[in-house]
Amino acid sequence: MTDITAQTAPRARWLTRERIIKWAPLLVLIVLVLLFPFFEWLEDFRESKEHLYLADSRFFSIRNAARIAIASTPALMVAIGVTFIIIMGSIDLSMEGTVSVCAVIFAFAFIGWGGTLTSWAWLAIPLALLVGAVLGFINGLVHVRLKIPSFMASLAMGFVGTGFALLLTGGDRIRVEDDLFRSLLTVRWFNFPIMCYVALAMLLIAWFIQSRTTLGRNFYAVGGGEELAHASGLNVSRVRIMGFTLAGIFFAMGALLAVGRIGIAETATGNNFMFISITAVVVGGTALWGGIGGVWNTLVGVLIVNVINNGMVVIGLPSYVQDGVLGLLVIAAVVLSTDRKTVSFVK
Amino acid sequence: MSFIKKFIQQETVSRRNFLLASAYGVSGAAAMRMFGPSPVQAATYADPTVAWSYRNRTNPYWNEIVSGGEAFVESLGKSKDFLTHLINEGSSEKSLADVKALLAKTNGELALAIDTNDAPNARPVVEACAAAGAYVSTLWNKTDDLHPWDFGDNYVSHMSWSDEKPAEQTARILLEAMGGKGGVVHLGGIASNNPAIERLQGLKNALADYPDVELLDAQPADWDTQKANQIMSSFITRYGDEITGVHCANDTIGYGVLEALRAEGMDIPIVTYDGNPQAVELVAEGKILATVFTNPHWGGGITASLAYHAATGAFKPSEEPNEHREFYGPTIMVTPEDALEFRANYLDNVPTYDWKDFWGPSNGPIMYK
Structure with a gap:
């Protein structure tokens, strides 16, 4: 009898609590992707139409996958940026301002230097990334040197950014009409526009930084226990400032893709990024108290939020319940995807 | 001091x-x-x-x-x-x-x-x-x-x-361009805003005269380009080719809709509202069928x-x-035929108004329902 229990034990151990929690965000995503076609099937079933569950689904199609991917790319860049900060146990709320400033400066430089990628205007891209880095650097300096909590420092910097973007544009919007630049959206490889591949490349770079560089490991060290990291001789202030700088670069990348998607740069380009990026990071399983999670979690989180947004319209949910449903689903996803047993209290 | x-x-x-x-x-x-x-x-x-x-x-x-x-x-x-x-x-x-x-x-x-x-x-x-x-x-x-x-x-x-009448006029232009049949979607402003309500009502009024056109869906896009872009993509997933016309509550929403259509390689008629300079430009190019300028x-x-x-x-x-x-x-309808003339008169050179002519361009007393 003891033999039998000994045999089943490894199977039981394979499905450990930690492992379930680690993969929960992906499970949530898969459930959602199967749930929305079910509602479509239900709708056709009521009208007694022919409908093969996944095969006839409009939601579960490659065209719609591309639409969700397009909607996700700018948000993914911003969310990756803030992931690094959240891993450190801080928060960065400056994304709306930073995205607006980068988008506007990029558009002005791009138009001013020729207006097409084949001219010197391509320099506008590194310029935008540089601006993002500088804004992030200032953000980090304000947080670390002036000893202002990252929440307040970054929120304030975000407002400064929005104000600055407004000052630059005077409330106008700038159209970026270069066909080569807009091919980010209009040219497709294997059904997905180029901007999706750009985002994928940035995701891989972020993953490299997170797992293969000292800086990436230091983020986890600071988030896991700042005192311990400090006592071990880590220059925590420097890691923090570099983290905010890195986040700024990813915010700038988000701005470039946002302009690529709409073809317009304006003060409102940054709108709504705060909600979607923070939500996506948390839903993806990165803990707000730091030390846990990573960029793959963020990818899953961004996809969860965008799948919900897209799916609700596709199944014809009335607009007035959509916000409520989104809120409930976010709570459900966070409950399922974060390990709260090890946390004694939540601030 | x-x-x-x-x-x-x-x-x-x-x-x-x-x-x-x-x-x-x-x-x-x-x-x-x-x-x-x-x-x-x-x-x-x-x-x-x-x-x-x-x-x-x-x-x-x-x-x-x-x-x-x-x-x-x-x-x-x-x-x-x-x-x-x-x-x-x-x-x-x-x-x-x-x-x-x-x-x-x-x-x-x-x-x-x-x-x-x-x-x-x-x-x-x-x-x-x-x-x-x-x-x-x-x-x-x-x-x-x-x-x-x-x-x-x-x-x-x-x-x-009052936006109901002008929105009804743009809707009629749209429904005519659709050949009086097919499906139309509406992307609105913040749901509780009065102009958003009136502009949707304008579309509904016009639809009463076009029984062969179906209002497929109407969702608030909160006057926001990016939100409108995402909602339009989702509409395309849900309705696909059933959509043959788009009625937008304002120009900013229209820009997002145009880009969503462009990503899919779709070309269907759309109308907007507000008469912003860029929208007028797009009307002149024929990409937007009509917008309304409220000066x-x-x-x-x-x-x-x-x-x-x-x-x-x-x-x-x-x-x-x-x-x-x-x-x-005042409200002025801008259509492809008069877009260039309109731009020359109102946008390229902002007219010097006589600020003592208080009521000249106004549009009659306010009516309460």
Whole structure:
């Protein structure tokens, strides 16, 4: 009898609590992707139409996958940026301002230097990334040197950014009409526009930084226990400032893709990024108290939020319940995807 | 440092005067109300402060409104900076608090143009101005029971737009272009905003005459380009080729819709609203079938002008008929045929308006349902 229990034990151990929690965000995503076609099937079933569950689904199609991917790319860049900060146990709320400033400066430089990628205007891209880095650097300096909590420092910097973007544009919007630049959206490889591949490349770079560089490991060290990291001789202030700088670069990348998607740069380009990026990071399983999670979690989180947004319209949910449903689903996803047993209290 | 001391003294005195004046004003107004419409002889001022209170300049529409206000103060031979900006950022509380602060600072010598952010906030703003002896003109928001003629001269005028008819006209242009059949989707503004409600109603009115066109879906896109872009993509997933026309509540929504269609390689007719310069450009290129221009530049300038000229005593509001105190703003339909001409007349050179022609371009008295 003891033999039998000994045999089943490894199977039981394979499905450990930690492992379930680690993969929960992906499970949530898969459930959602199967749930929305079910509602479509239900709708056709009521009208007694022919409908093969996944095969006839409009939601579960490659065209719609591309639409969700397009909607996700700018948000993914911003969310990756803030992931690094959240891993450190801080928060960065400056994304709306930073995205607006980068988008506007990029558009002005791009138009001013020729207006097409084949001219010197391509320099506008590194310029935008540089601006993002500088804004992030200032953000980090304000947080670390002036000893202002990252929440307040970054929120304030975000407002400064929005104000600055407004000052630059005077409330106008700038159209970026270069066909080569807009091919980010209009040219497709294997059904997905180029901007999706750009985002994928940035995701891989972020993953490299997170797992293969000292800086990436230091983020986890600071988030896991700042005192311990400090006592071990880590220059925590420097890691923090570099983290905010890195986040700024990813915010700038988000701005470039946002302009690529709409073809317009304006003060409102940054709108709504705060909600979607923070939500996506948390839903993806990165803990707000730091030390846990990573960029793959963020990818899953961004996809969860965008799948919900897209799916609700596709199944014809009335607009007035959509916000409520989104809120409930976010709570459900966070409950399922974060390990709260090890946390004694939540601030 | 003496100038600081002097400034503080002045402020203290003017605040005291303001408190006294408002205490008198409130009780006085209450007493006067009992004996019929305000027989108070309102004081006029030689050089009142001119202020515009609005949401913010990020939105191109409000940017146009305020540029009109600036053009008006420049027509007085003053610099742009003479116009005081009160920015409420979408908060009615801040709107009222800012007005009260400015009334205290100017001792009531104020000509105020304002959108009070929401309708209920109009009454406290108007009452505060009337009590302090300032002159106020409102735009867009006020409740139906609040009327300028109940406040003597101090509540100068109210201007608004009824969007139902023009939105119905654009819808008819769209439905004709669709050949009177197929499916149409509507992307609206913030669901609770009055213009958003009226513009959707306009589409519904037009659809009554086109039984073969189905309204597939209507969702709020919150006046936001990116949100409109995502909702349109989702619509394409849900309805695909059933969509043969798009009715947008404003231009900013239209830009997002056009890009969503472009990503899919779709080319179907769309109509928008507001007549922003870029939308007019797109109308000229034939990418948008029609938009409606409400001339926010004129609206912003004339609202400030009415308050200013009433404050200086150039005209006496209480002697004007009711349709000069509550009226609709102008609307101009822009279609591909006249887009270039329209651009030349209104956008390339902003016309120099006669800011004393208060009611020329307006559109008749406001009707209550």
